[in-house]
Amino acid sequence: MKMPVALNVVLLVVGSSLFYTYVGQLVPQKQLLPPAEVAIAADLTTDQMVKVGFEVVQQKGLCLTCHTIGKSGTLRYPDLAGVGDRAKTRKAGMDDIHYLAESLYHPDAFVVPGFKGGMPTINKPPIGLTDKEILCVIAWLQSLGGTPSVTMQTTLPDQAQG
Amino acid sequence: MNPRLLIAAAIVVLLGLGGAVRVYFALENQAYHPPVRSLGVESGFPREQALKDIAKDREAKAKAKKYEAPTYRTLPFVSSRVAVWVVAQLHLMFAAFVLAVPMFAFIIELIGYFNGDKRYDRLAYEFTKLLSTSFSFTASFGGFLTFLLIMLYPAFTNYLMEIFSWTFFPYVALFFAEAGFLYSYYYGWGKFHPVVHLLLGLGVNVVGTLIMFIADSWASFMMTPGGVSDAGALIDPWAALDNFTWMPINIHRFIGNIAFGGSVAAAYAAWKFLGAKTDEERAHYDWMGYMGNFVAISAFLPLPFAGYYLAREIYGYNQALGIMMMGGAFSWLFIIQAVLIGNLFLAANYYLWLGMGRIEGTQSYQRYVKYLLAAIAVCFAVWATPRSILASVSEIKAMGGTLHPALGVLGVMSAKNTAVNILILTTYVSFLFYRRTGKRPTVAWAALGNAVQFLIFFGVSGFVIALGVYGYFVDAATRIGLSIPQVLSVLIGMVTMTVIDAFMLRGAEQTGETHWGKLPAISQYVLIFIAVTFTWLMGLMGYVRSGLRQHWHVYGVMRDQSVDAFTPTLGFATQVISVIVIIFFAFIAFVFWLSSLHDKPDWGSAGQGPRGSHGPGGGRH
Numbered sequence: 001m002k003m004p005v006a007l008n009v010v011l012l013v014v015g016s017s018l019f020y021t022y023v024g025q026l027v028p029q030k031q032l033l034p035p036a037e038v039a040i041a042a043d044l045t046t047d048q049m050v051k052v053g054f055e056v057v058q059q060k061g062l063c064l065t066c067h068t069i070g071k072s073g074t075l076r077y078p079d080l081a082g083v084g085d086r087a088k089t090r091k092a093g094m095d096d097i098h099y100l101a102e103s104l105y106h107p108d109a110f111v112v113p114g115f116k117g118g119m120p121t122i123n124k125p126p127i128g129l130t131d132k133e134i135l136c137v138i139a140w141l142q143s144l145g146g147t148p149s150v151t152m153q154t155t156l157p158d159q160a161q162g
Numbered sequence: 163m164n165p166r167l168l169i170a171a172a173i174v175v176l177l178g179l180g181g182a183v184r185v186y187f188a189l190e191n192q193a194y195h196p197p198v199r200s201l202g203v204e205s206g207f208p209r210e211q212a213l214k215d216i217a218k219d220r221e222a223k224a225k226a227k228k229y230e231a232p233t234y235r236t237l238p239f240v241s242s243r244v245a246v247w248v249v250a251q252l253h254l255m256f257a258a259f260v261l262a263v264p265m266f267a268f269i270i271e272l273i274g275y276f277n278g279d280k281r282y283d284r285l286a287y288e289f290t291k292l293l294s295t296s297f298s299f300t301a302s303f304g305g306f307l308t309f310l311l312i313m314l315y316p317a318f319t320n321y322l323m324e325i326f327s328w329t330f331f332p333y334v335a336l337f338f339a340e341a342g343f344l345y346s347y348y349y350g351w352g353k354f355h356p357v358v359h360l361l362l363g364l365g366v367n368v369v370g371t372l373i374m375f376i377a378d379s380w381a382s383f384m385m386t387p388g389g390v391s392d393a394g395a396l397i398d399p400w401a402a403l404d405n406f407t408w409m410p411i412n413i414h415r416f417i418g419n420i421a422f423g424g425s426v427a428a429a430y431a432a433w434k435f436l437g438a439k440t441d442e443e444r445a446h447y448d449w450m451g452y453m454g455n456f457v458a459i460s461a462f463l464p465l466p467f468a469g470y471y472l473a474r475e476i477y478g479y480n481q482a483l484g485i486m487m488m489g490g491a492f493s494w495l496f497i498i499q500a501v502l503i504g505n506l507f508l509a510a511n512y513y514l515w516l517g518m519g520r521i522e523g524t525q526s527y528q529r530y531v532k533y534l535l536a537a538i539a540v541c542f543a544v545w546a547t548p549r550s551i552l553a554s555v556s557e558i559k560a561m562g563g564t565l566h567p568a569l570g571v572l573g574v575m576s577a578k579n580t581a582v583n584i585l586i587l588t589t590y591v592s593f594l595f596y597r598r599t600g601k602r603p604t605v606a607w608a609a610l611g612n613a614v615q616f617l618i619f620f621g622v623s624g625f626v627i628a629l630g631v632y633g634y635f636v637d638a639a640t641r642i643g644l645s646i647p648q649v650l651s652v653l654i655g656m657v658t659m660t661v662i663d664a665f666m667l668r669g670a671e672q673t674g675e676t677h678w679g680k681l682p683a684i685s686q687y688v689l690i691f692i693a694v695t696f697t698w699l700m701g702l703m704g705y706v707r708s709g710l711r712q713h714w715h716v717y718g719v720m721r722d723q724s725v726d727a728f729t730p731t732l733g734f735a736t737q738v739i740s741v742i743v744i745i746f747f748a749f750i751a752f753v754f755w756l757s758s759l760h761d762k763p764d765w766g767s768a769g770q771g772p773r774g775s776h777g778p779g780g781g782r783h
Binding site for chain 2: 066
């Protein structure tokens with residue numbers, strides 16, 4: 001029996017759509033939730049700051065979307081392994097805390113040779129880390145090849161007043 | 163008698179009497195008694211007064227209530243995000259169709275005007291017949307979308323109005339002008355001097371493009387806002403309109419609309435072909451389908467280049483946004499895209515190869531089809547190879563990571579860019595073969611021309627592959643830059659080969675006739691499949707452009723605080739896209755049916771033929 005053209009066309013349209021829907025189910029399924037706002041206590045120890053900093057780096061900060069840790073070869077963005085040590089000597093006259101703070105508040109002030117600028121300013125939207133979160137991120141960055149020395153009481157030039 | 167026994171008997175009798183009395187009262191308590199009301203309580207109960215007081219208090223509170231503008235509202239059965247998504251995408255699809263069809267209708271009419279072939283005029287009119295209902299659907303979905311936005315996202319809609327209200331009057335004025343041009347163009351077919359009619363067609367296209375440019379500024383602002391302060395206050399209205407991705411989206415949509423419109427028009431022709439009763443009808447709709455598909459594929463070939471430009475600007479605006487698109491949560495979406503585009507290339511080539519069958523003397527080119535198919539299959543496979551493989555823990559351990567030891571190298575940009583460029587070149591060669599079938603060049607330099615074309619094809623292919631391989635040995639910035647010479651070499655190669663071919667086939671000897679309509683039915687289903695795939699691709703790309711903002715209404719400026727502020731899984735997104743595609747085809751089937759009514763005889767005049775010359779443009783058919 002010959003199928004009517006209209007039925008063939010309906011089957012083709014629905015069948016093709018179902019096939020593409022099926023392809024869509026085969027890829028990894030991940031739902032992205034907005035970053036949760038976490039209140040950071042003012043009396044965190046530096047060790048606690050490192051842990052909180054790593055959470056911020058993975059989630060709200062989106063840092064690991066671009067940066068890698070311990071990867072070599074032709075990289076698109078600087079690898080973060082050993083940055084805690086390198087930060088001490090990157091810029092003459094600037095200690096590691098202030099260098100790392102500058103790279104977060106003013107990413108294009110110093111661009112690592114061999115890479116292009118363009119990293120988003122971290123304390124402004126869309127990422128918009130708070131000053132406390134940035135202190136924790138600095139603690140975590142210091143822990144990569146160095147010894148964390150930043151505290152919650154550390155003041156940085158770009159911190160919001162009050 | 164023993165006195166003790168007497169005392170004990172008296173006690174037993176007393177206890178027995180006491181028990182009997184207790185049982186009597188217990189039974190009496192369980193018996194039915196009519197209710198006894200306390201008159202004192204009934205008369206003093208303040209229920210009615212209390213109810214009055216509550217109502218009075220509620221009224222007083224209602225009167226004292228201050229107005230608070232809602233930030234969000236919700237619908238009962240469907241999330242706000244999905245409702246706006248579906249309606250916006252349907253509006254975009256109809257808008258794309260309405261903007262694209264007049265472009266190629268105008269060009270086809272222009273060709274007919276210059277070469278005097280009435281078939282072109284009829285074809286252009288046939289395409290235009292699809293427009294009037296589609297225009298109404300575009301406006302209806304646009305109105306629906308506006309109401310949904312005002313209803314569900316009032317604060318966000320207010321903000322967009324704050325930024326773009328100055329564009330609304332020009333937009334409305336252009337919409338009136340578009341309606342004027344479009345309906346004059348359609349109803350005026352054959353009623354004006356051809357040049358006047360062509361000018362009306364030009365008007366439809368110019369005004370339609372301007373409308374799209376304005377609407378694009380609203381959508382692109384949401385992704386890459388410009389001209390506003392950090393807090394979102396408007397500083398520079400023109401910078402808000404001319405934001406980072408405005409022009410790339412204009413260009414991308416302009417080309418994409420033509421590809422999409424061409425494919426849907428070809429699907430209409432295929433539908434008519436399949437239902438045709440005479441050879442003449444089949445010949446006409448075969449030709450119409452071929453032209454629609456030719457338009458679609460011609461526009462489709464440069465579309466990836468416009469896509470590169472758009473992606474580059476997204477990276478330029480915010481690297482995190484670019485990385486999120488290509489390397490983050492949305493990266494797997496491009497594997498789905500590769501499947502769609504691979505299918506489009508396969509189907510488009512298959513249609514061209516089938517089309518060779520309608521021309522006599524096709525054998526000389528058909529023997530190359532297997533090589534073309536092999537090239538397409540390999541490129542398709544490379545393009546659809548993911549960077550990291552989904553694998554079990556043991557498989558990951560065996561591979562030493564998520565990268566496959568052999569296939570991992572194919573899942574990177576160098577390989578994919580090379581594959582897509584070769585796909586484009588291969589499709590172009592299929593078209594070139596089709597174009598040359600049944601013709602023999604008569605110019606003296608034909609052999610040289612063939613050799614030069616051959617050299618250009620292999621030269622460009624070799625260059626593209628060499629750059630792709632070179633990309634593995636250089637840093638990322640250089641590697642990204644290599645896509646530009648790859649793209650340019652392919653474009654220049656195609657243009658050069660076309661120019662050579664055009665001159666070489668001037669006055670060519672016809673070695674075989676083209677039998678329009680002599681094509682297997684499967685070819686028409688291929689055209690419909692291409693239209694479905696284009697529509698699905700449009701839905702997918704619409705999702706990534708909009709979804710990329712994630713939990714932002716306006717990226718980095720206005721955050722989405724609603725319950726729908728999450729980005730759904732790709733699986734869910736594909737389900738929504740399929741629903742949109744099926745709804746779109748249900749509506750477009752109605753458009754096709756309405757257009758077909760024009761060819762049916764008037765009611766009560768069965769057997770006297772269609773209205774023909776009574777209808778618009780009948781005089782010029």
